[in-house]
Ligand code: PEP
């Protein structure tokens with residue numbers, strides 16, 4: 001970290017700051033220019049917040065952080081990229097994992113119809129939410145624990161791996177009994193208590209980007225899960241809120257490239273919640289593959305027009321099959337195997 005003092009900052013102000021730096025366990029190195037003093041601060045600043053805590057010292061003009069605030073997620077701190085293996089499906093390595101399924105678990109008939117659609121088309125992992133964090137409390141809120149039970153039945157009867165969102169710290173401990181992969185939804189990306197609980201699980205966690213989260217905030221949310229002991233974190237870019245209102249959100253494809261560059265964790269893309277419209281899904285899936293994503297999380301429903309939630313962005317059986325066939329052809333060109 002570099003601290004630039006104001007021109008002609010008095011020695012007493014500099015000394016007071018130096019004392020604080022040393023007290024914090026860091027080493028200050030002074031460079032005395034004609035006009036100003038610049039202090040190089042050496043030490044592990046990840047657990048400190050000098051921008052907030054030291055800024056109150058008089059005489060400071062600017063504090064510049066060089067070190068990144070994340071550690072466990074950072075590529076620099078890992079011997080190799082993280083690959084998460086699960087019953088022959090691998091996130092973060094050669095596989096391009098295509099997860100699909102309905103937005104919500106709506107009931108036995110619907111969830112089994114969805115599962116058989118997926119099995120017929122060769123899918124290995126199904127998504128479906130039992131807990132629905134809806135924008136309006138008057139909309140369908142999900143079946144809760146009953147939904148989890150249905151997912152466990154689907155898993156038993158079809159052999160599909162099942163993935164679902166957990167919205168509440170109280171439900172985290174139920175997850176291993178019912179599902180294979182858990183998800184932190186966008187609205188909960190900033191819920192540090194939930195992230196810490198997810199860190200106690202031995203299940204892969206798909207961490208979705210918050211509605212307006214910066215990349216730094218996104219990585220710091222992963223850091224919470226990693227720090228609590230769970231190394232199986234998968235980033236999911238799902239679009240962010242921008243000035244553009246034509247789509248539900250704007251898919252930040254740069255995030256895929258940047259996260260793969262900056263961290264060692266797998267990155268997948270949810271084009272459905274980014275687009276809000278099934279028209280855009282095939283192209284966004286291709287973009288995700290080309291950008292280097294490790295997989296997709298796509299909403300698909302046996303009868304989208306009857307879906308309890310997000311029907312407009314859900315693919316029907318035919319379109320789902322078309323997208324899958326397209327990606328199966330393209331994946332090997334990017335060194336990937338479609339799963
Ligand atoms: C979902 O995937 O079911 C969902 C609610 O998406 P998001 O958290 O990205 O809004």
Ligand code: MN
Nearest residue numbers: 103299309310
């Ligand atoms: Mn949805």
